[in-house]
Amino acid sequence: MNAWRLRLRIPRLQLHARSIEATQYVESPSAQLQEFLVKLGSALLSIGTAATDIQQTLKRVSIALGSPNAALIVFPTLIFVGLPEEKETRFEVAEPWGGEVRFDRAARVYAVVDRALAGTITAAEGIEAIEAIVAAKPRFRMPLRVLGHGIAAAGVGLVLLGADPLSMLYAFMLGVLVGIAKLLIKPGTYAAILFPILTAFALATIVFAAASQFPHVVAEPLQVLVPPLVTLLPGAVLTTGIQELAAGDMVAGSSRLVSGIAQLLFLAFGIIAALTITGVPASVALFSSHPPLGAFQPWLGVVLFSLGIFFYYCGPRRSLYFLTLVLAVAYGGQILGAVLVGSVFSGFFGAFALTVVAYLVQSVRGAPPAVVCFLPAFWLLVPGATGLIGLTQSAAGTDIDASSLTSLVGSIVAIALGVLSGTALYRQIFRVAPARWGLRLV
Known part of the structure; x- marks a missing residue:
C-alpha cells in the first residue's frame, strides 16, 4: 500500500514594520516654508486638532519640504515656527475661522497636509491653498x-x-x-x-x-x-x-x-x-x-x-x-x-x-x-x-x-x-x- 502524504503549504504571514519617520523630498527649503508652516499650524489649531498632534504634523511637513531642524512650539491659540535658514521666528494667533469649525474646511486642510507630506505641493502653493480654504463659503446655506x-x-x-x-x-x-x-x-x-x-x-x-x-x-x-x-x-x-x-x-x-x-x-x-x-x-x-x-x-x-x-x-x-x-x-x-x-x-x-x-x-x-x-x-x-x-x-x-x-x-x-x-x-x-x-x- 502506497502511503499518501498530504502536504499543505501554509503561506507565511510576514509583517514588515514601516518607518514612521517623514521622508525629505526637497533638498533645501523655499523662502515661503516658514510662512506656510505658520499658516498650516494656525489652520490645524482652528479646526480643533490637539497641540501635540499639530507639532508632530508640522515637524514631518518641515522635514518633507527641506527643513529637518525646524523649531516648533504650539499652544492652543498660538504657534511659533523657527527655521535655521531664517533670522526671525514667526508666530501667529489662531482663531476659529468664522467662529466655529466647519467640516468641509477641516477636510481640505488635511488634504493640504497629505500633499505636503507626499512632497506634491510647494510651500507657495500650500499658502495659496490655505488662503483659498479660509475664503471658501460654507458648503450648505x-x-x-x-x-x-x-x-x-x-x-x-x-x-x-x-x-x-x-x-x-x-x-x-x-x-x-x-x-x-x-x-x-x-x-x-x-x-x-x-x-x-x-x-x-x-x-x-x-x-x-x-x-x-x-x-x-x-x-x-x-x-x-x-x-x-x-x-x-x-x-x-x-x-x-x-x-x-x-x-x-x-x-x-x-x-x-x-x-x-x-x-x-x-x-x-x-x-x-x-x-x-x-x-x-x-x-x-x-x-x-x-x-x-x-x-x-x-x-x-x-x-x-x-x-x-x-x-x-x-x-x-x-x-x-x-x-x-x-x-x-x-x-x-x-x-x-x-x-x-x-x-x-x-x-x-x-x-x-x-x-x-x-x-x-x-x-x-x-x-x-x-x-x-x-x-x-x-x-x-x-x-x-x-x-x-x-x-x-x-x-x-x-x-x-x-x-x-x-x-x-x-x-x-x-x-x-x-x-x-x-x-x-x-x-x-x-x-x-x-x-x-x-x-x-x-
Missing part, C-alpha cells in the same frame, strides 16, 4: 444649517435622555433658534464670549417657566433644555486637554482643560440662575432619565444626530455615511462599557473604539478626517450632555446623584485614556499595514 442644528438637538435628546416625541419637537425648535443665533453672532466679540451663558440662561428660563405652568406638556425639562445646548458643550476640549497632559504637553493641556471647565461652569451657572428666578423645585426641573440598555430608540437618535451635525457643520461629500458609522461605534462602545464596568468608565470603551475606527476610515475615499468625527462623538460620550446635567444637579444641591462631580472627572480621564490607547493601537496598525492601504500617520 444658512437655512439648511440651522435645520441641521435642530435635527441634531432632537437626536441627542433621544440618545442620552430618552426624550419622548413631544420633547424632541420642543428640542428641535429650540435647537433651530440656537443655530440661528450662533450663525448670526460675530466671532471674537463680547456677544460671542457671553453667548453660552446667556443662551443657557434664556433657554432654561423658557423651559422651566413652561414646566411650571404646563407640567403635563413639559414633564421632564432637561429633555427639552440640554439638547439645544449640545454644540456649546466642551466635551472635546476637556478630553483633548487631558490627552495633551498625558502626552507631556503641560501648557497646552492645562490651559485647554481650564478653558473647558470654565465653559461647562458658565453653562451650569446660566441654568442655575434661571432655576432660581423661576422658582421651580430643582428635584423636578433637573430630574433626568436615561434610555434602557438595549433600546432601539437611541440608535435612531444617533442617525438623527449624525444627519444634523452633517448639515450644520457642512460635512464633505459622502462623509455622512462614515460619520454615522463612527458615531454608532462610539455609542455602541460606551453601551458595552456600561455593561462591563459601569457608566463612569464606559467612555473608555467608546473613545477607544471611536479613535481606532475614525483613524482607519479616514483613509477611505470620501471619508472625513478623524478630527471631523471626534468633535460630535465627544458630545455623545460623557462628559457631554450628561456631564452638564450632573454638574448642574450638584450645583443645585439635589440628591439625584451625589457623586456627580467625581463621576464627571472619572469620565473625562476614562475618555482621554481611551483616546490615547486607541491612538497607540492605530500607530501599531500603521507600522505593519501595507503601504497600499494608504493609512494616514497620527
